[in-house]
Amino acid sequence: MIIAISHQKGGVGKSTIAYNLSVELSKKFNVNVVDLDVQQTITACNVIRGKFGQKRLNVLNFEDKKEFIDFLNEDIKNNITIIDTGGFDSGMNRVAMYASDLIITPVSTEFLEVIGLEKYKKIIKEVSKKVGKSIKTHIVLNKIHHAQQNFGDIQSFIKKSPNQFELLNSVLRRRSDFSISLSHGFSVCEFDNTSDSSKEMKKLILEISEILDFKTHMKKKKKGKH
Numbered sequence: 001m002i003i004a005i006s007h008q009k010g011g012v013g014k015s016t017i018a019y020n021l022s023v024e025l026s027k028k029f030n031v032n033v034v035d036l037d038v039q040q041t042i043t044a045c046n047v048i049r050g051k052f053g054q055k056r057l058n059v060l061n062f063e064d065k066k067e068f069i070d071f072l073n074e075d076i077k078n079n080i081t082i083i084d085t086g087g088f089d090s091g092m093n094r095v096a097m098y099a100s101d102l103i104i105t106p107v108s109t110e111f112l113e114v115i116g117l118e119k120y121k122k123i124i125k126e127v128s129k130k131v132g133k134s135i136k137t138h139i140v141l142n143k144i145h146h147a148q149q150n151f152g153d154i155q156s157f158i159k160k161s162p163n164q165f166e167l168l169n170s171v172l173r174r175r176s177d178f179s180i181s182l183s184h185g186f187s188v189c190e191f192d193n194t195s196d197s198s199k200e201m202k203k204l205i206l207e208i209s210e211i212l213d214f215k216t217h218m219k220k221k222k223k224g225k226h
Contacts, residue, residue, distance in 0.1 A: 001212060002072065002081045004100040006137065008123060009116040010087025013106045013142045015041035016178050018084035020201050021208070022057050023049075023187035025080055029214070033059045034068075034083040036092055041182075042084050049185025065091055072099045080214075089123055097124070098131045102212055105165075106142035106172070109154050117157060117165070124164045138211070139165055140204060142172045170204035173197070 005018040022033045035042045050056045062068040085093040107113045128135040158165040181191035188197040
């Protein structure tokens with residue numbers, strides 16, 4: 001099962017979300033993490049994670065497109081692969097998009113986010129046309145001010161493009177816990193399991209697990225393993 005955290009726009013929080021998902025899901029499932037970001041934030045955080053005595057994630061890096069495609073085609077039994085794509089458009093990132101069972105795109109409610117989504121919608125359409133299937137991404141509102149409750153502008157834009165975008169119920173707000181926990185190689189749940197940021201991340205993980213039906217999917221994988 002493949003989950004891509006994807007957006008051609010940088011600075012939206014892809015690596016933070018990918019890292020937190022990877023850490024928490026690895027406690028229940030076999031998880032591979034593919035770091036396609038040129039900054040390799042997840043790779044660096046994973047090293048720090050080991051230095052602080054935590055079990056490291058299985059982080060993979062690919063520079064060769066064919067090698068990356070071969071890895072995805074293996075569809076390893078009982079595994080979840082989480083891909084942190086870079087904040088740019090590339091052949092590798094497009095491969096991640098069409099190979100994924102679920103694409104998650106973090107956006108804030110700033111005005112420029114709509115412009116970014118317009119460009120991303122074009123990329124989604126191009127990938128969909130090339131592979132001959134409809135590609136849709138699930139939007140998660142991220143880095144939202146703690147007092148903001150009205151998301152009308154971004155919701156209206158998403159509703160106008162139902163074939164490309166679907167809005168998740170989960171909302172991740174701008175909190176210092178995310179950056180502090182990353183600096184120690186922890187997820188926000190490990191850093192403070194009772195914090196608001198931890199509760200928000202758990203809600204996102206639950207929503208993702210319900211969309212992909214992890215329990216049923218993994219049972220089927222186990223039955224088909226032999």
